[in-house]
Amino acid sequence: MKKWIVILFAMLPSLVMAAGGNVHLDKAENDLTDQASLQRGAKLFMNYCFGCHSTQYQRYERVATDLGIPADLMKENLIFNPTTKIGELMENAIPEKSAAKWFGAPPPDLTLVARVRGADWLYTYLRSFYADSSRPFGVNNIVFPSVGMPHVLEELQGTPEAIFDTHVVDGKEHQVIVGIKSKGNGELSSGEYDQAVLDIVNFLEYSAEPVKLERQAMGWWVFAFLLVLTIVVVALKKEYWRDVH
Structure with missing residues (x-):
């Protein structure tokens, strides 16, 4: 009984991430059998996401084994705290109270987020940030309006700018976002960025259910x-x- 209570409370913060209305979700064509993609996803997640979001219901050693990452490479490149042992849970050190003050709410644990929100939602969300000077971190998100999260992948994508179109409703003109385009100042091209996001989504879907392929x-x-x-x-x-x- 206690186990199910823990899982339920782990899922609740992730529900806070969800928001938004009837936004079209792009199909995430990720592949859990693609070990190279999973490895790249783990690398990207640990370097860009793990500073705020933990995956505290999995262990470094299990991830290394499942993804075919040698233990020494895991410890050298993906475990940033030198005192952390490879058999420990993947918890980060961000203070919860400070994080709540900085972002408006503590960043949720992402172990189960792919099961709660779905791969398509994650894939669309990470590709839906756009520059918005009215927001505290200078960005907004189509899938999650008024998001409190900064666009941590901006250096890869470049500055994303919203593309607007004018729609007339009841005789009044409304500006509607119809797309997003990078200014081209990122490290990756548009296609490369989409693949990087897909790799992260692939890793998060694995994290949510490491035995999915075995179960199937x-x-x-x-x-x-x-x-x-x-x-x-x-x-x-x-x-x-x-x-x-």
């Missing part, structure tokens, strides 16, 4: 067993009732 593979074996069992049971039933009828 086992499911086919269960179906096969039930099919064979059904054939045997039907044959046994016919044999048993043959003399009765």
